[in-house]
Amino acid sequence: MNTTPTLHAMIVAAGRGSRFGASIAKQYTMLQGQTLLQHSVARLGTSAYIDKCLLVVAADDNTVQTLNFSMPIHCAIGGAERWQSVQAGVEAIIQSGADDSDLVLIHDAARPVVPSRDIDNVIRAAMLEPYGAILATPVADTLKTAYTQSIEKGSVYYYAETTIDRSTLWQAQTPQVFRLAQLKKVLEHVSKHQLTITDEASAFEHLKLPIKLVTGSRQNIKLTYPDDADLLAAILTIQS
Numbered sequence: 001m002n003t004t005p006t007l008h009a010m011i012v013a014a015g016r017g018s019r020f021g022a023s024i025a026k027q028y029t030m031l032q033g034q035t036l037l038q039h040s041v042a043r044l045g046t047s048a049y050i051d052k053c054l055l056v057v058a059a060d061d062n063t064v065q066t067l068n069f070s071m072p073i074h075c076a077i078g079g080a081e082r083w084q085s086v087q088a089g090v091e092a093i094i095q096s097g098a099d100d101s102d103l104v105l106i107h108d109a110a111r112p113v114v115p116s117r118d119i120d121n122v123i124r125a126a127m128l129e130p131y132g133a134i135l136a137t138p139v140a141d142t143l144k145t146a147y148t149q150s151i152e153k154g155s156v157y158y159y160a161e162t163t164i165d166r167s168t169l170w171q172a173q174t175p176q177v178f179r180l181a182q183l184k185k186v187l188e189h190v191s192k193h194q195l196t197i198t199d200e201a202s203a204f205e206h207l208k209l210p211i212k213l214v215t216g217s218r219q220n221i222k223l224t225y226p227d228d229a230d231l232l233a234a235i236l237t238i239q240s
Contacts, residue, residue, distance in 0.1 A: 006102045007123060008093045008180070009044050009053045013037055013064070013109040014078025014085040026223060027109035028063050032236055035067060036223060039112030039236070042070040044175075046116040049123050050105070056089040083197055087187045093180065100181035103127065106200055107175045110223040113235045114175065118216045122177050125214045132178035134201050135216035139169040173216050176200050182209070 013027040027037040034042075037055070044050050052071055056078040057064050064075060076092040078085030086106060093104060103126055107114070118135055125133035143164040148156050178200060186203035189195070197203050201211045219235050221228060 005127065005179075006098065007049045007105055007177075008096075008098060008102060009050045009105045009107070010056060010086070010089045010093070011037065011040055011044070011053060011107050011109050012056050012078065012082060012085050012089070014056050014058045014061075015082065025058070025061075025063075029223065029229065031112065031229060031233055036112050037064070037109045038067055038069060040107060040109050040114075041073065043112060043114055043116070044105075044107060044119065045071040047119045047123065049120065054089055054092060056085045083187060083190050083200070083203065086183075086200060087191070090180070090184050090187060094184070098180055100179070102180045103132075103177050104180050104183055105175045105177045108222055111174055111220055112223075113232055113239060114173070114220040115217045115239070118214075118220060119175055122175055122214045122216070125212050126177035126179075129210075129212050130179065131182050131204055131209045131211055132176065132201075133212035133214050134176040134199075135173040135220065136170040136213045137173065137216055137218055137220075139166040139171055142166070143169070170213055172199050172201060173220050173222075174199075176211075178204070178211075 028035045031039060041053055044053055053073050055064060055073050055075045057075055059077050076088050078088050090104065103123070105123065122133050122135050143166050145161045145164065146158040147161045148158055150156055176199060183200065186207055189207060190197055190203050195206060204211050221231060223229060223232060
């Protein structure tokens with residue numbers, strides 16, 4: 001195993017962020033004078049392992065080329081699903097002449113405050129793994145399943161059903177870092193079997209391939225709902 005591989009950084013920015021509910025793509029939400037995407041690129045650039053970044057964007061994206069970034073970027077066109085966008089990014093990296101044992105770091109455009117130390121920690125962990133490593137945090141809150149009941153016409157209410165044992169539960173974050181050849185293989189498996197996955201580690205899990213969990217900071221939140229923006233702005237202020 002090559003423990004000193006080349007690292008290829010990728011940010012997935014082809015989605016629309018429907019839960020966010022804005023008229024613009026979520027990655028172009030402004031935060032302290034810059035878009036989320038610019039913040040996320042800049043944050044990756046604080047790592048000594050990263051000096052350029054591949055942005056996977058939508059085919060009709062007319063915004064990315066108008067922005068200035070803190071390090072060199074190049075673009076690939078993504079797909080309808082997240083895994084298709086990652087697959088397009090992987091193909092672009094392969095076409096650039098990358099080695100099978102190189103590492104691919106995948107980050108969400110909507111996670112602009114990941115601490116620099118966490119980026120380096122997950123990269124170093126992945127260098128020692130045959131498949132890869134991801135940032136994650138142990139689940140701290142009490143988790144419950146719920147059942148629904150229609151009380152009034154058009155209204156649905158949720159009720160607590162059971163409490164879930166959280167002792168083995170982790171909340172996945174990004175960056176997620178994988179060996180290039182292995183990532184290509186699992187994405188092909190997802191495509192062939194039309195699997196539904198929510199992150200790249202899920203694809204490895206389907207094939208029972210071990211991905212190391214690296215404890216990350218709880219500051220590394222993702223912009224999902226409108227009120228997340230205020231919290232992200234506060235974190236940016238604290239970190240600066």
